Amino acid sequence: MSNGPVGVALVGAGVISGQYLRNLNSFPDVRVVAVADLDTDRAATVAREHDVPVSGTLGAVLSLAEVEIVVNLTVPSAHAAVALESLRSGKHVYGEKPLAMNMDEAGKVMAEAADRGLRVGGAPDTFLGAGLQSALHALRSGLIGTPVAVTAATQSMGPESWHPNPEFFYQPGAGPLFDLGPYYLTALVSLLGPVARVAAGTRRARDQRSVGSGPKAGTLFPVDVPTHVNALLDFPGTATAAATFSFDSAVNRRMIEIIGSEGALSLPDPNTFEGPLLVRGPNDADWRELPVTGTTAGRGIGVLDLARSIRAGTPHRASGELAHHVLELMSAITESGERSEFRAISSSVTAPEPLPADWDPHAATLT
Template identity: 85%
Template sequence: MSNGPVGVALVGAGVISGQYLNNLNAFPDVRVLGVADIDTDRAAEVAREHDVPVSGTLATVLAVPEVEIVVNLTIPSAHAAVALESLRAGKHVYGEKPLAMTTDEAAKVMAEAADLGLRVGGAPDTFLGAGLQSALHALRSGLVGEPVAVTAATQSLGPESWHPNPEFFYQPGAGPLFDLGPYYLTALVSLLGPVGQVAADTRKAHGRRLVGSGPKKGTSFPVDVPTHVNALLDFPGSATAAATFSFDSAVNRRLIEIIGTEGALSLPDPNTFDGPLLARDLRETDWRELPVTGTTAGRGIGVLDLARSLRAGTPHRASGELAFHVLELMAAIAESGERSEFRPIASAPDVPEALPADWDPYAATLS
């Protein structure tokens, strides 16, 4: 087993890479050694900005022997291909959401990793942040009793009012379900365990939308995915959840509420790493705020946990199995919306362990 900080390379030098690089460069247990992109000039620019020694193509960074983990930040349609090439080069992989475009593609990635004895990790890692970890501790302490029902919702009018190039949000592999669903579904599975079956109803309010800002303002584009999704999720032996994912709502909501036999929890936005976390019991009429403790370091803590777990020989938390389950949930919700039937879920990942109370991303633990 190797010692010392874990070498990391990023593939995909788009906007999100900046967040990852800022955070990963601040964690002493990882070393960012490479940045790759199909636009090698952009890769070089990003590498210079963040003092990364190697830039170029995917092949370039895969050839760096000290790189142990490839962080895949490419567009969703490239996720599986980049993951497979990285695995075949002997690297562990951690990918942005979704794990792949389809469950068949994702299954190939997982099978390849298993055959090669390598690990797969996947975003989102927001469930490792202080807000949702504090919710996990509150739930496991029995604060609200046994979970009975969950309401989850992410609702807005969509991103085209502010995003200058919003078309991709309305293409297959996106929409409110695949774009925002991973945050909510990953949070729920990390708290309540795997889902056994789903049912859904889907709608599309408009066949075309207008770009609302930037050079293309006023340009229309087609909508090729459902933009309002209502889903039912059955957690065997636990709660049932009603979830709404919508780009058709004049009411902005980001909500997860867990109702238990003794009270209720109101969780923070699962696309964040902090609070607030609220609770009430059966005798209370108002919410009270609970303490929130843990890390708020941001995107990349899943990569760090993978790195530390590699050295320790322990399971990592933002696992490929969890990401696969969430992808299967989204695919089944989409299929149920088309067929008007319950869809069983075959995968059942282990529920991630809570982070230790003293888990500190900025402490050097790997010597």
């Protein structure tokens, strides 16, 4: 087994790569050694901006022996292909959400990793942040008794008002369910365990939308996915959840509330790493804030946990199995909306263990 910091290569030098690189470069237990992109000039620019020594094509960075983990930040349609090529080159893979475009692709990725004894990890890793980890501890302590029901929602009018290239948000692999749903569904599974079945109703308010900002402002583009999704999720032996994912709402809302037999929790936005975390008991007149402890280091802590777990030979938390289960939930929700029927979920996953209280992303633990 290797020792010392784990070598990482980023594939995909788009906007999100900056967040990952800033954070990963601050973690002493990982070392970013390469950046790859179809646009090798862009890869070189990003590598230079973040003091990464090597840039180039995917093939070039996969040939580097010091690369142990590939962080796959490509567009969703390329997630499976890049993951498979990386695994076949002997690298562990951590991918942005979703794990793949569909369950068939995801199954191939998971099977390839299993055959080669390699690991798959997947975003989002926000459930490892202080806010949701504190919620997990509150639930496990029995603060609100037995969870009974969940209400979750992410609602807006969509990203085209501010994003200069919003078209991909309305193509397969995106929409409010596949773009924002992973944050909410991953949070819920990490808190309550796997889902057994789902049902949904879906709508598409408009067949076309227009770019609202930038040089393409006013340009029309097609909408090819549902833009309003109402889903029911059945967590066996515990709560049921009602979740709304919408790009059709004049009301902006980002919330998860868990009702228990002895009270309720109001969770922070699951697309963040911080609080606030609120609790309300049966006799409380209003919500009160709970202390939030843990890391707020941001995107990339899932990669770091994967790296440390590889060295220690222990399970990593933002796992491929978790991402695979969430992908099946989203796929089944979409199918239920099309067929107007409950859909059983065949995959399962063990809810990840909480991070240790002393888990510090900026402390060197691998020597």
